[in-house]
Amino acid sequence: MKIVTVDSACSVLDDNLLPTNIISMVGIMVDHPYDRPTHIKAMPSEYSLTDYALLVNELKLCEEMLSIEKADYVHLDMSLGGINILDITEEDLLFKIPLSETGRTIIKLILPELQKTAKSIKDKYQIPVLAIGKKSHPVRLAELYAAGYGVSNAINKAKEKKQAIYVGLPVRITASLENGNVKVCSQEPMETSLCAEIPVAEGVSMEAFFNPIVRGFQTLKLTPF
Amino acid sequence: MKIVTVDSACSVLDDNLLPTNIISMVGIMVDHPYDRPTHIKAMPSEYSLTDYALLVNELKLCEEMLSIEKADYVHLDMSLGGINILDITEEDLLFKIPLSETGRTIIKLILPELQKTAKSIKDKYQIPVLAIGKKSHPVRLAELYAAGYGVSNAINKAKEKKQAIYVGLPVRITASLENGNVKVCSQEPMETSLCAEIPVAEGVSMEAFFNPIVRGFQTLKLTPF
């Protein structure tokens, strides 16, 4: 079973260790035994935390990856129980799917765009786009790679600015520098063998510490030297 | 404190790695220090995923085990906060216990049968049946043993059919073949020392991999050779 998915991750943190943006989007293709991607496409673009185009662009990147290699499913990082994006109705959003008020508003806003891309994917490749989110193993694997490339991007930023920056990793992910790579591993139960290794520029030191205001999240201080 | 409980586990998966049935039911008796069963009773029966008789039969197996050795409590794999089954009223189901619409319907359907068996257990042994489910440590231990016997049953199936089959393990449980046994261990925090070892037939190889469509679940491919 081949699955294509995209996830975005990592934020530069402000002085209060609060996230300010998203600095990495990565698409992956996975196949049996699902422990590493067979293809990777990293996008260094930046997004604000409230940019609803993020999810729309994630799905567009999935479509782009399908043009290189066909898959059986698209997993979208949107946690709606695995429903096919094209099957979501106004009624589902209003009554059937449990959603916060904010969640409902955002989904209503971007659903037309998502469904347009999902329709295009269905027409071209006859495969469904599933709103599976956090329940998907490939989405988690994409998150690890997005985290790895996010750290790589942040190291470049720290070098350009010639000053230390703080980066927040996704939940239950740790990072370390090893032989010119950043090694990013999941600390989630069952997933401790899941890691991503991404080459990074030299000249920046990395200190990892607990983010005191969000339990379960590691923060990195990247200092050019 | 002696506790008797029953759990069911493992499913043969279809080509889309979706579960099709339940292939193992195991009752255990536990006593201090609660790290392994003092008695085990394995039932190789099969259930469909929507067979509401499953929970009823689990409780009947508890009653059967009590006839061999008395316990202080019965833990039922039904997550209603530990309430005594005989204390559940129509009003609780309607207003007090948070339940999904489906959950409410199913419980209303099977509650009379459950209460009948719970009443019989109370009359014979003066002990309560608690609807404690996922919050119970013995229920988790029973799940491990049900998983172990489930794999054993699936290995027999693969040999009979002379073809590879896929089996889904319960959440955060891993399996491996060791010296003619399947060793099944919990990967849940605090529980990594909890394992069940069950003898299995020879002549089948086992490959474990991440189920891509349900994060946190291991899938086994069992191939006769």
Place this chain on the structure above:
Amino acid sequence: MKIVTVDSACSVLDDNLLPTNIISMVGIMVDHPYDRPTHIKAMPSEYSLTDYALLVNELKLCEEMLSIEKADYVHLDMSLGGINILDITEEDLLFKIPLSETGRTIIKLILPELQKTAKSIKDKYQIPVLAIGKKSHPVRLAELYAAGYGVSNAINKAKEKKQAIYVGLPVRITASLENGNVKVCSQEPMETSLCAEIPVAEGVSMEAFFNPIVRGFQTLKLTPF
């Protein structure tokens, strides 16, 4: 970033392994890299499980610690999404914050007292009291220290009473005796390096086992010899 917080933990368990009280309250000050306290203040006081003064007294202990050393934030062990205690309105409690009926009642009961102390802290130190609870890393660290001192207190109790007592640890925390200390460690993912070591009296043996009626919790049997 300096944070002060207080947590309470550990209970003597009855013969059914159910908690009866709270036997330890500990305040800590933390600073970068947030892996151990820079100051600790342990209070051996006992509270009943339904004593709403507990949270009020936790906040008073925070204020007391601030008089020794200033911090940037107070983290209160009350899980309301990190809202400033002084910003909570009647309307928030009624409509905006998701709360159980019991939770709502308790918070309404103690909010005036909490806000009085939070106001005093704001006036004296110009820092906010955040209702962040389980999402706070420092609150978890305080929980570890409260657990360590709780075991120490329980060991003294067992010696006084000259009989074995059972103690319940907080969720996903394990304890062991090492060189005259109790070593208490988190088993939560990401936190396995977080431990507290507290000196304890000699003459009591400790046996750790799974609490069968609450999964994920370790119970200690402390026996004077």
